[in-house]
Amino acid sequence: MYLTTLHLRSFRNYLEQRVHFQAQKTIILGNNAQGKSNLLEAVELLATLKSHRSFKDRDLVLKGANLAQVSATIKRLYNQHELSILFRVSGRRTLELNQEILRRQIDFLGTLNAVQFSSNDLDLVRGTPEYRRHWLDLLLVQLEPLYSYILHQYQQVLKQRNALLKQHKEHTYSDFSSELPSSLQLWDQQLAETGSRVTRRRARVIERLAPLAEAWHNQITSNSERLEIKYAPNVTCAYDQPQQVQQAFLDKLEQRRIPEFQLGTTVVGPHRDDLEFSINQTSAKFYGSQGQQRTLVLSLKLAELQLIEEVIGEPPLLLLDDVLAELDPTRQSQLLQVIQERYQTLITTTHLASFAEPWLKNAQILTVKEGKID
Numbered sequence: 001m002y003l004t005t006l007h008l009r010s011f012r013n014y015l016e017q018r019v020h021f022q023a024q025k026t027i028i029l030g031n032n033a034q035g036k037s038n039l040l041e042a043v044e045l046l047a048t049l050k051s052h053r054s055f056k057d058r059d060l061v062l063k064g065a066n067l068a069q070v071s072a073t074i075k076r077l078y079n080q081h082e083l084s085i086l087f088r089v090s091g092r093r094t095l096e097l098n099q100e101i102l103r104r105q106i107d108f109l110g111t112l113n114a115v116q117f118s119s120n121d122l123d124l125v126r127g128t129p130e131y132r133r134h135w136l137d138l139l140l141v142q143l144e145p146l147y148s149y150i151l152h153q154y155q156q157v158l159k160q161r162n163a164l165l166k167q168h169k170e171h172t173y174s175d176f177s178s179e180l181p182s183s184l185q186l187w188d189q190q191l192a193e194t195g196s197r198v199t200r201r202r203a204r205v206i207e208r209l210a211p212l213a214e215a216w217h218n219q220i221t222s223n224s225e226r227l228e229i230k231y232a233p234n235v236t237c238a239y240d241q242p243q244q245v246q247q248a249f250l251d252k253l254e255q256r257r258i259p260e261f262q263l264g265t266t267v268v269g270p271h272r273d274d275l276e277f278s279i280n281q282t283s284a285k286f287y288g289s290q291g292q293q294r295t296l297v298l299s300l301k302l303a304e305l306q307l308i309e310e311v312i313g314e315p316p317l318l319l320l321d322d323v324l325a326e327l328d329p330t331r332q333s334q335l336l337q338v339i340q341e342r343y344q345t346l347i348t349t350t351h352l353a354s355f356a357e358p359w360l361k362n363a364q365i366l367t368v369k370e371g372k373i374d
């Protein structure tokens with residue numbers, strides 16, 4: 001797929017900006033705080049309806065304005081689409097596909113696919129489980145738009161169940177169980193149903209992603225490092241059996257009654273999942289060198305590109321935010337070999353000199369300054 005034009009109106013520090021993409025590689029050059037990452041964020045929003053930098057739409061709207069709009073034209077293999085998102089300082093978004101207003105997010109998702117790779121992504125290895133879950137969720141949303149709905153449902157149930165537990169916090173177990181079984185049981189059931197949908201999809205995507213990433217890591221390190229990726233779900237079970245997954249949830253909820261009442265919050269479910277990375281059978285998070293961790297993240301990103309392409313049937317976009325300068329020349333050239341002319345790639349940088357000459361070949365160079373692009 002190919003992003004041909006991007007139009008930003010009152011989005012972040014852009015007042016009104018149209019960008020025409022004219023090459024497979026576009027380098028967005030500019031000093032710090034000029035709007036490079038903001039531009040990639042607009043593309044990320046079109047692909048996932050989420051930004052990894054902000055949860056609030058009001059942050060996306062130019063200060064002083066009420067509305068922001070991001071729109072784009074995307075060429076796919078067999079057709080062309082217009083996407084548009086209207087963000088409001090207060091109120092809901094308006095989503096459009098081919099000039100038609102959509103009521104459901106899942107009809108918007110899947111038109112544009114992108115893999116974002118930024119210098120913050122070392123947090124995939126070093127950061128909290130939340131960072132890894134978020135990454136996995138954004139990937140799933142792109143592979144299977146319905147997942148955004150499934151995840152939302154789970155989060156709603158979790159919120160309500162937590163509210164109930166909080167209300168009754170510090171009641172003793174015996175008080176609680178005599179008073180409340182019916183409503184809590186109902187929430188247990190809902191949590192198990194929606195939670196097992198999330199867990200099963202996460203398990204499935206890791207099953208497909210892990211061998212790809214492991215193979216890349218192997219290749220980049222010339223077979224000297226063996227990467228292993230494992231899903232560490234909060235509820236473990238046989239994922240291919242929906243009934244069993246739900247039963248495993250209910251069993252674990254039963255086991256965790258007392259801590260849940262004491263803490264006043266839900267301690268069972270995919271909001272406590274994690275992923276484990278090990279290199280040569282040692283935890284990459286705790287014992288990996290910086291170089292190993294960088295290679296791991298690169299392998300994950302390459303696997304993501306490959307998996308999206310396999311599932312969607314077209315190469316997604318690649319967004320490289322400040323990341324090239326941090327890769328050594330060997331890894332830069334490995335990445336370039338994979339991208340070649342295959343993936344449309346948007347690359348931000350403060351200095352053209354920070355990466356090797358072949359990256360500049362046939363590239364379109366845009367300069368951004370204070371929210372304006374030349």
Ligand SMILES: Nc1ncnc2c1ncn2[C@@H]1O[C@H](COP(=O)(O)OP(=O)(O)O)[C@@H](O)[C@H]1O
Pocket residue numbers: 011012013030031032033034035036037038039058059060061062063
């Ligand atoms: N809603 C907003 N309205 C106006 N300016 C904003 C808004 N959000 C961010 N900015 C500005 O955008 C700039 C950061 O842009 P960014 O794309 O992150 O920079 P960089 O070029 O370093 O990647 C900052 O100057 C910030 O103040």
Ligand SMILES: [Mg+2]
Pocket residue numbers: 036037038321322
């Ligand atoms: Mg930036």
